[in-house]
Amino acid sequence: MSKNKEIQDQTLKIPKVILITAKLFVAISPKLATKFTAKLFTTPIKHKIPKREFHMDKESVQEIVFVPSINKEIVVYHYGKSEKKILLVHGWSGRGTQLVKIADELLNLGYSTISFDAPAHGKSKGNSSIMIEFIASILELEKQFGPFEFAIGHSLGGMSILNAIREKLKIRKVVIIGSGDIIQDIIDDFIKKLELNPEIGIKLREHFEKKYGVEMNYYSASNAAKEVLIPVLIIHDENDVDVNVKVAYNIKENLNISELMITKNLGHRKILGNTEVIKRIVEFIKE
Template sequence: MKNHSQAKPVPSFKVPKWIPITIRMLEKFSPNLALKLALKIFFRPIPFNTPPVERKWQHKALQKTLYVGNMPFTVYRWGKKGPKVLLVHGWSGRGTQFYKLIKKLLKQGYQAFAVDAPGHGRYPAKKTDLLKFIQAVETVHSEYGPFYALVGHSLGGVAISNAIMRGVPAQKLVVIGSPALISNTVKDFCVRIGVSKKIEDALMKKLKEIYGDNIQQYSLAEVVTKLSIPGLIVHDTDDEDVNYSEAQIVHQNWPGSRLLTTSGLGHRKVLRDKHVNKKIIRFLEKDIHLRSMTNEQIQQLFIKNKKKFDNQ
């Protein structure tokens, strides 16, 4: 699927020149300070302005504040009837970035839920991480679930997949522009901010202290090997934030998954593309009988599938 726009996709965020310069200087005189600055940047989301069209969708939604520990986050809800779909944005993103898909979901009779993850939106924070994203999905499930489908963009795709492995049930899963391996995410981050291999190794070591030595267990490419639900992977060949090869890795590791490839949309425009959203709706509509399952049936089917894969 190709986009005929002439504008070449660019990264979602361009690293300010002072960051690589400062870190290179710090590395020469104080590697520990260089690592501290790298960690600070790695865990701090960037608060972007919300476009007017997204603010309109925020105002249309029922909003509620939930908590992960002592961190508040916002849940948006559109619609009151029909199968529930939860949408989870990526790093430095917003729930209303899915507004084009939300519009289509409502038209097709779904309820749409979205979050501004911990550290984002109305409740910005200096520090958040993948675990907070995962716990937010679990919290929303406890409050509003179960959901018929989970849709995640970038880090959100990693979060929803991990949430399923931790017990959040769903019948369909869609990941858009999501990274396959945590090690690749760290490597790409270090290249962007201009740190040496030594600092990259130190950063990875610090992450293992937070997530555990088996940090790769959170990687999407690892998680999907155990998933037993239909999945759609959407990725653009011109994604400047997450390389297209990441989607190919996930697809190879995910039994029964479908890969939807686009070109010319980049990392974020893909969320607003009408053809992409049409394909997502078509994927959700397949096996339509699953939509009519009761909450109890969804829970039981999930437990049955989970036991099956845990015993393999």
């Protein structure tokens, strides 16, 4: 299998039955189509834990934590016993053990990690979630188990950490890997994958803004980045088909103190286990 084919295969495929249903709703009623796409957009896919994560799952102390601000429970993983703690945040359709290779190296450095299954992800209950709930979970974990020295986030997890810092999460440095950025771009990409008219994407954003009472652009990573004063290491693959590499440059432009690492042929997920990536994270933490 070629590198490009391998990277393409990492992206999430939408089943044909969903594509047909979405188009049917559009034909019947734009309002129904908006509700249907909103449900799809906020429903993560739960994947089985792969073998490479088994030991972290087994060796972690796990507990259920209630997050009052969203009235939901999350499963939290305590990995390692050091008082020096690092927060790990997975991306959409991820889980608390997904950054296992990074976590293992952090334990070797003398840290412990705290991670979690966001609402409706991994072992956490529920069927739907949204970034607002990721942010709320991060802030609750800081309250209960902090302070954290550093935070590392993948994809939506990276966006969530930047937003949490704006909402007073206290850490010394942050690493974001394959982070998304502009909310409308994320919605538009989702609508494109559903093979629907771009107008549905605008209606979807308006639906969320009405529901949550805030402009969705407020949560864009580059917007939150303007208020992040600590050093940030941005890692992104130039062949990431889920999140275009241009996003990394845009986030960097809006940060106060930042470094950028661009990788090749790792895509959106394999980047998490890459030796050079983990080595750079370790160097950044040690600096």
